[in-house]
Amino acid sequence: MSSYIEPIELLAEQFRRLPGVGKKSAVRMAFSVLEMSVDDAKAFSDAIMNAKTSVHLCPVCGNMTDGDICSVCSDESRDRTVICVVENSRDVIALERVREYNGLYHVLGGVISPLAGIAPSDLNVETLLTRVAGGEVKEVIIATNPNVEGETTAMYISKLLSPLGVKTSRLAYGIPVGGDLEYADEVTLNRAIEGRREI
Secondary structure, three states, X not given: OOOOOHHHHHHHHXXXXXXXXXXXXXXXXXXXXXXXXXXXXHHHHHHHHHHXXXXXXXXXXXXXXXXXXXXXXXOOOOEEEEEEEEOOHHHHHHHHHHOOOOEEXXXXXXXXXXXXXXXXXXXXXXXXXXXXXXXXXXXXXXOOOOOHHHHHHHHHHHHHHHHHOOEEEEOOOOOOOOOOHXXXXXXXXXXXXXXXXXX
């Protein structure tokens, strides 16, 4: 027998489909929705549907946008000679928060992962090659995550870019601020040494 009446169970089940949401959190969210006024619940539902119907991928870089092209691609003040390749749109947001990078982006839409059934052909790579082949791009920064899938994807892209004569670089990874050397693993320490710079 179910613990809750069917409408609450169904609503909680939908919340559980979200990444990182467990059963207890889903039930709390379902009850929170029930505690909303009808107007607030409608606004919540409308916001979900509006995002789902109006947000699409930028045809230039693959970032999420609600316009013809994303705000980064349409910004004429950006440095068009540098492209930073990231896994997803959340990575674009993270890099933009730093306010140090002024180039363009290219969103892959994932990483190569045979275990998850994601092949190179499933990624947004062809449009990257087309952009670079245009001749304006001088450097491609590969900013995939420092894990097996991210490293595999970075190597794959760098091999594809090699014949195009463009400089290809990788984000430096190493010891986080506030971290202790004694607790860092060998890969992190190696990355920190490789990414060292003069002070």
